[in-house]
Amino acid sequence: MKIIVCVKQVPDTWAEKRLDPATSRLDRASGDAVLNELDEYAVEEALRIAEATAGSVTVVTMGPERAAEALRKTLQMGADAAVHLLDERLAGSDAVGTSYALATLLAAREFDLVLLGSESTDARTSLLPAMLAERLGLPQMTFAAQVEVDPVARTVRIHRQTEAGYDVVEGSMPAVVSVVEKINEPRYPSFKGIMAAKKKPLETVSLADAGIDPEQVGGDHAWSAVVDFAQRPPRGAGVVVSDDGQAAHQLADFLAAEKLL
Amino acid sequence: MAAGEPVAVHRVLERDLPSAEAVELLSLVTEIARDQMAPRVTDDERHARFPRDVFDVLGRSGLFGLPYPEQYGGAGQPYQVYLQVLEELSRTWLAVGLGLSVHTLACFPLASFGTTEQRQEWLPHMLDGTRLGAYALSEAHSGSDAAALSTRAVADPAGEGYTVTGAKSWITHGGYADFYTVMARTSDEGPRGISAFLVEAGTEGLSAAAPERKMGMSASPTAQLLLDGVRVPARRRIGAEGQGFPIALAGLDTGRLGIAACAVGLAQAGLDAAVGWARSRRQFGRRIIDNEGLGFQLADMAASVASARATYLDAARRRDRGLRFSTEAAVAKLIATDAAMSVTSSAVGVFGGYGYVEDYPVERYLREAKVLQIVEGTNQVQRLVIARGLAGSADPQPAPANGFGSAAG
Numbered sequence A: 001m002k003i004i005v006c007v008k009q010v011p012d013t014w015a016e017k018r019l020d021p022a023t024s025r026l027d028r029a030s031g032d033a034v035l036n037e038l039d040e041y042a043v044e045e046a047l048r049i050a051e052a053t054a055g056s057v058t059v060v061t062m063g064p065e066r067a068a069e070a071l072r073k074t075l076q077m078g079a080d081a082a083v084h085l086l087d088e089r090l091a092g093s094d095a096v097g098t099s100y101a102l103a104t105l106l107a108a109r110e111f112d113l114v115l116l117g118s119e120s121t122d123a124r125t126s127l128l129p130a131m132l133a134e135r136l137g138l139p140q141m142t143f144a145a146q147v148e149v150d151p152v153a154r155t156v157r158i159h160r161q162t163e164a165g166y167d168v169v170e171g172s173m174p175a176v177v178s179v180v181e182k183i184n185e186p187r188y189p190s191f192k193g194i195m196a197a198k199k200k201p202l203e204t205v206s207l208a209d210a211g212i213d214p215e216q217v218g219g220d221h222a223w224s225a226v227v228d229f230a231q232r233p234p235r236g237a238g239v240v241v242s243d244d245g246q247a248a249h250q251l252a253d254f255l256a257a258e259k260l261l
Numbered sequence B: 001m002a003a004g005e006p007v008a009v010h011r012v013l014e015r016d017l018p019s020a021e022a023v024e025l026l027s028l029v030t031e032i033a034r035d036q037m038a039p040r041v042t043d044d045e046r047h048a049r050f051p052r053d054v055f056d057v058l059g060r061s062g063l064f065g066l067p068y069p070e071q072y073g074g075a076g077q078p079y080q081v082y083l084q085v086l087e088e089l090s091r092t093w094l095a096v097g098l099g100l101s102v103h104t105l106a107c108f109p110l111a112s113f114g115t116t117e118q119r120q121e122w123l124p125h126m127l128d129g130t131r132l133g134a135y136a137l138s139e140a141h142s143g144s145d146a147a148a149l150s151t152r153a154v155a156d157p158a159g160e161g162y163t164v165t166g167a168k169s170w171i172t173h174g175g176y177a178d179f180y181t182v183m184a185r186t187s188d189e190g191p192r193g194i195s196a197f198l199v200e201a202g203t204e205g206l207s208a209a210a211p212e213r214k215m216g217m218s219a220s221p222t223a224q225l226l227l228d229g230v231r232v233p234a235r236r237r238i239g240a241e242g243q244g245f246p247i248a249l250a251g252l253d254t255g256r257l258g259i260a261a262c263a264v265g266l267a268q269a270g271l272d273a274a275v276g277w278a279r280s281r282r283q284f285g286r287r288i289i290d291n292e293g294l295g296f297q298l299a300d301m302a303a304s305v306a307s308a309r310a311t312y313l314d315a316a317r318r319r320d321r322g323l324r325f326s327t328e329a330a331v332a333k334l335i336a337t338d339a340a341m342s343v344t345s346s347a348v349g350v351f352g353g354y355g356y357v358e359d360y361p362v363e364r365y366l367r368e369a370k371v372l373q374i375v376e377g378t379n380q381v382q383r384l385v386i387a388r389g390l391a392g393s394a395d396p397q398p399a400p401a402n403g404f405g406s407a408a409g
Helices: A037-053 A065-077 A095-107 A128-136 A191-197 A247-257 B020-037 B041-046 B052-060 B079-092 B094-113 B116-127 B244-280 B292-320 B326-356 B362-372 B379-391
Strands: A002-007 A009-011 A033-035 A056-062 A081-085 A113-117 A140-150 A155-161 A166-172 A175-179 A202-205 B133-136 B152-155 B161-172 B179-185 B194-200 B206-208 B222-233
Touching (some): A002 A065, A009 A065, A033 A065, A037 A065, A037 A175, A056 A065, A065 A191, A065 A202, A081 A095, A095 A128, A155 A175, A191 B020, B020 B079, B079 B244, B079 B292, B094 B133, B133 B161, B152 B179, B161 B194, B179 B244, B194 B222, B194 B244, B244 B326, B244 B362, B292 B326, B326 B362
Parallel strands (some): A056 A081, A113 A175
Antiparallel strands (some): B179 B194
């Protein structure tokens, strides 16, 4: 089985994020950057499927130069190859542009399965898996908490996580599958993996290389734009409720007012 | 800032490392420490729970054989890299950093003095991350005077093996380890009558007493190891009969570097916590770090950490280059563990009353620091090593009656 995993480098999940006032874009340069946590689950799942089916895992990212660090980490975890879509004109792409660019890149390649994390910890839109499936004309199977593949029948069956429990969804391969963190426990790279990763192919691809139309990507061609933003207001003081017999009512009223009940 | 709020200044340290792979290795270790160790260290220490599963994670990541040759499954890393890994682990959890140091020490005799056949047969299993080691030198009545040990290994008349009987003290991982490197007496010739053995856990007659109840590092089991007629095949003797003491001393030279690195990690943790607190704690309308008196105290702490780190790295780099490092290792152990003691004590002071309660980790750091001045040669033994070097009698071979080494285990 040939599996492609799409990953993203995001600002350190633990760090405070800020928007750059000049561009209204996330300031990616000032902090540490890491492989999007949910993508680690997608990589892990891909590695497990590949190990079970004697398959291969290629990891793809679109992002600035330093995004190669995220690719290197997936190679250290055990992925076989990596592709870095790198072009200045991609900066500021929204989900529509990103899905177009990745779909164009993927369409030219051979694969049985595309895996992604169900969202990135910076944008949190969860749009990309669905858009990518639509653009590739493939079954979209999102929010998978369990993935089973049948390489002979060429089907994939997932447990799609819902608020109530899960749905069992089955589709034909190739397919696009996004995963949630319940699915597995991602492995850490090992020192041997770190050494082995140095010898693995990491291919850098430009818009022209991939046949991507520059008029459909980047901030200038985005379908959505940030008009304005403001700092989150500082946390106010809370209300202290002391129990004079009415505390339960007050708590219930508070929760109802906050639409938590 | 109110009590109970997190105080975290866990900066990623920019380290002086010799290669790109070492940078990646340290970054992996930092990630494991942050995700797998930091969330549970307080609770596991409080309840004296040995985190064997954390060692499994370290093992799977290839950290069980960092300084040993790749042909036996090690990582072939220089000591300056291996020790910085220990430092980074100890910065989050001393019991884990020190445990890895003890494991690495337990592999040292076989890796350095074993025959090719012995190394080929056993070393890969000791380095592959599935099996944890322990080092059994000290005894109840032979601590600093390690050469006075009395555990007996009696050879069979046929020469097929030994029967080992005695009790070893202060054994880190005692009862939890998968293998033990044991020093036992094969003749009455003092330091020349000691031999080294590799003993498997589960061998009949081998058992551990209940773990000691310690002042700190409660998550790391320390126990007496009891050997009651334990049969050890002759091929499990490391080195020649009578070579055990020089082997033990060579191991301790290296082990001392490990303790020094662990001490720097602990001191760094104390400094991190103190700086975090001093930046956020406000008194008299300003941050307490802006008071010169306190700022200078933090500066002294930072200077202690930096100089201790430089000292162990100097010794490590000498070792990596094949230069003599015995005196430098003793200096590093002395300087770094004293630094850990003073920095963690100062950290408690910086926190004031909050430093003395268990809501913050600094009181634990202070309790943990003390043991580092004692293990693998008390700091007075380190002074002895340094002084003998100055006196021109640094040859470790004719180990004097009042020898080196102590509770490595």
